[in-house]
Amino acid sequence: MPILLLYITVDLDEAVQYGGARVPSMLSYKNLADTNSMFKCA
């Protein structure tokens, strides 16, 4: 029986439901990566 593995990218804010803290926009590696290091508040 074939199994398909699908990988998706999720936002770090998803961590809140797993007991994590919200990462401030200015400290979020993902935010920086998404904006080519041009800081943008979520």
Place this chain on the structure above:
Amino acid sequence: MGVSEISHRSPAFDQIINQANKDLRELLEIPHNYKVLWMQGGGLTQFATTVLNLVAWYRIKHQLTPQDQVEAQYVVTGSWSKKAAEECERLGVKADKVVDAKKLYGGKFKGIPEKSQWNIQQLEEHSRVPAFVYYCDNETVDGVEFGGNDANEEENAFPFHSFDPEIPVVCDMSSNFLSRPVDVSKYGVIYAGAQKNLGPAGVTLVIIREDLIGTSLSLHFISFF
């Protein structure tokens, strides 16, 4: 006019940052699956930033409950890594000291303890690994620097091979960044305050493996055809 005086929205700055990224990728042979980020706040801000980002990534990856404790490992060989471990604890993440060189050397940071003195956990099968392992490549205050090549088992090389490859290695290279070749592929995160070797004070460089930025979840679909 200097770089710190021009608008970061200007074409001139675009050119500078694009060239800096290109040069860095070439100089360090940064693999394609790594991002180069330019941040603010210096190396000290990264003490918290690495913890916040990697613990969020880790909690999503393992789909933890709020009650689950997250642990990180710290190799404490000087005052900078000691402060980083303290910041980690302050943020509510257990900082397990794999090495506490001050204790091992009778109250002073004097060097990198022999690997036989490192307390690296042997994890049980299927147990969760720590979120990351952290070290500072060059402890300037204490004159303690990692070096060499662990593949050649040189005495003061960081022993990557002693850690589970699933654990991302985080390294503070603020004071020796670009002073020698580095195999970036061994790291999850490398960061450096720019003021020593790279650029204006306050600017901070982060090199991070892409999969540690936006957490990938695997969804399993079973096909009946």
